[in-house]
Amino acid sequence: MDPQELAPGISYAVTDRHGGVSAAPYDSRNLGGATADDYQGVLRNRELTARQFGLAPDRVVWMRQVHSATVQRVAGPWGPDAPELDAVWTTEEGLALAALGADCAPVLLADPAARMVGAAHSGRVGTLTGVVPNLVAAMAAAGAEPARMTALVGPMACGRCYEVPEQMRAESAAVLPEVHATTRQGTPALDLRAGIAAQLARAGVTTVRHDDRCTIEDRDLFSHRRDAPTGRFAAYVWLTPRA
Structure with missing residues (x-):
């Protein structure tokens, strides 16, 4: 889990x-503040993780x-009064953006x-309502170019494991056909990875990388x-400060 390059800089x-x-x-690196874990422990985990990545703990947006x-x-962290939302973007160097997950x-x-x-x-809800295309559009409106973007789609519940009722699969596939899936047992499922990949392609993002670990299968992940009840892992991204 050492930092890697997503794109130059x-x-x-x-x-x-x-x-x-x-x-x-919640053992042991739970980064989710909305869980029933001891919040001081979560803050300590966030601090330890930031320092491990070479980040200032007070320069991470949750x-x-x-x-x-x-x-x-965003231009900096909100602190305890963060608004309710599910995507952020920035041009601030050294400001890390974190997205939590546990499926x-x-x-x-x-x-x-x-x-x-x-x-x-x-x-599921964010995918079907278009949080990722909205993020691409917001960044593009500020001068980014989808064709220049690199995307990383992180670990999640895979389409072979994410079992749902048949009605939910049908309703979801009516919105985003690519999510239609079937589990290994032959029951209805959703493949959010396929749906997000399709959304990125339609938004003009052609360079898409995947951390294709399944959270349900991989016990190293929450x-x-x-x-x-369990904890949350996180994916971080940041602009490396120029020398």
Whole structure:
């Protein structure tokens, strides 16, 4: 989970559940402040993680994620009064954007020429209502170019594991056909990764990377469906300060 380059001058990292201070069932690197975990432990985990990535702990933006399609530009952290939204973007160097997950998809965007990065939390509702296309559009309106962007679609519940009722699959596929899936057991499912990839392609983002780990299958990651109550991992993205 060491930082890697998403695009020239832009770094990202995806955490796992290990290396923090939280006790079971949030053990141990729980970064989710809306869980029932001890909040001081969550803050300590966030501090430890930021320092591990070479980031200032007070220069990380955390969203109050509510499964919306709301996007906002940020110039710094909000602190305890973060608005309810599920995507943010910035042009501020060294300001890390974090998207939490535990079956929902964290999605990161980077335009190295515009020196702009974005992060979204895209669960079932956010995917169907278009949080990722909204983020692409917001960044493009400010001067980014979708064709120059690199996207990273992070770990999430895969289409072979994300079982849903047949009516939910039908209603979801009516909005975004690519999410229609079937589990290994032959039951109705949703493939959010396929849906998000299709949305990015339609938005003009052609360079899409995947961390295709399934949160339900991979016990190094938190999974709400597998283990609730449980913690949250995070995907971070930031503009590396120029020398």
